[in-house]
Amino acid sequence: MAERRVRVRFAPSPTGPLHMGGVRTALFNYLFAKKNGGDFLLRIEDTDQTRFVKNAEAYIVESLKWCGINPDEGIGVTPEGPYGPYRQSDRKTMYKQYAYQLIESGNAYFAFDTPEELTKLREKGEQEKNPFVYNYKTRMELCNSLALSKEEVEKRLNSGENFVIRFKMPENQDIYLYDEIRKDVHFNTNELDDKVLYKSDGMPTYHLANVVDDYLMKISHVIRGEEWLSSMPLHVLLYRALGWEDVMPKFAHLPLILKPVGHGKLSKRDGDKLGFPVFPLFWVGDEGETASGYRETGYVPEAFVNMLALLGWNPGTEQEIFTMDELIKEFSLERVGKSGSKFDPEKTKWFNQQWLRRKSGSELAELFAPILAEKNVQASTEYVAKVCDMIKERIVFAQDLWSQGYYFFVAPESYDEKVIKKRWKADAPAQIQEFIEFLKKETDYTSATLEAKAMALIQEKQWNVGQVCNCLRLAVVGAGMGAHLFDIFEMIGKDETIARVQKALDTIKVAE
């Protein structure tokens, strides 16, 4: 049998910003598609009009773009593709016929119960410790086309009364399913309920829309979060009832991403409460509420994607740093784990550090440019790139380029008290004074030469290397950190070096 073309979709609901769990689902779909030479589509599932958030769709598109997860088809692609439209609200009219087809084949029925009535039944059920379920046991006592007379149903339908269409879940059937990640899974239909497929507002619910669209869009594999595992039997039954079982996609349910502390899955509502972003990009909601994003926090997309890929998947080797191309090459559903993973913000920082370090000076200079502009610093890109090369091993975030490299651009405004206390001893002023005289006479102002001559001087005078160098570092940097001392000298130049050291000499008082 010829293998079906691999077509997968990421189908988020625009109810707010896409959070990192969603990005990971998109990533795994994308990797799977690319690995197998297939298509990755982006479909928007906006069937719930009450939860619709205006900017969410654009945010989703931009987030995926930032991550380098580019759809082949669907929302955000021009032209969108042959199976459009790819927004369920734009497909609204397509679902009704399938809902009615299910009614005709006896797999679904009209229900007239109002939400209020159902809520009341649920509350009552809870009190009596006998939860209300709309299923084979109760449906004949409720208000629907199975329990009511044909005339009564006609009358209600013709009078324009609100109705929903429910799936008639068969009684006592054992359903054996296969999940690509979880392997064999078993359900009995008595545990399931008569889910609403078609809502009174004329929109399908997720279950119907999802199955219909996946069928029409020729989806071969459904890769989604574990929260959907429980509805897999319903979806499979829907494929069967609609007569589509032969082209039913394979299912793979991904383990969830859990909160690093406390309990439960990571959710949008966690926002910044946990001290790290849960969203790829900065978010501003309809009511002006904001949430931080990985991009603005100083993460590079390579690191974010790399971290996400290793959350729930592993290559079976000890390689941890992967480019997108390497991920595509290595990815397989077989190596996706079964258990949920707690998200670790510390490891995410490490990935960013690794990725930043792998970038060239000029690549980093591009990240640094907006920060320098904000600080009103003018410098040539060559100079900035050189600085980046010197400090890239000390940064975790793009922003650290400034905190770790400001002294290449501006003189320190203060001096670290702790360093003064430790290094600026009684004999320091005299030594530094002498060192200034040495610097003034230097004509070959390059790092290596300067270092050799300075070391010779220190040895000749029998000074303590650590004390002298650290005092000089304090003078040019203002703190006990930073790049190689003589590299700093060369970079800022002779005049600036002398000016800074002289100023330190004039300002700093010998520690008691």
Add this chain to the structure above:
RNA sequence: GGCGAAUUCGUCUAAUGGCUAGGACACCACCCUCUCACGGUGGAUAUUCGGGUUCGAAUCCCGGAUUCGCUACCA
């Protein structure tokens, strides 16, 4: 409550019946070093519990515990 799924260092994970349970993050110590980092070396820390099967179990089977998910005219 019902149903489903899961369970290896604090965290992410490797080991699909067989070396001393391996790696990474974080932590500690030492080395490198003018500082901060980087790097290197070493350390501490794990098979949820109880039964079985087997020469041998993290791995297979049964039961308990715990965690997560679902249980909406939300996805």
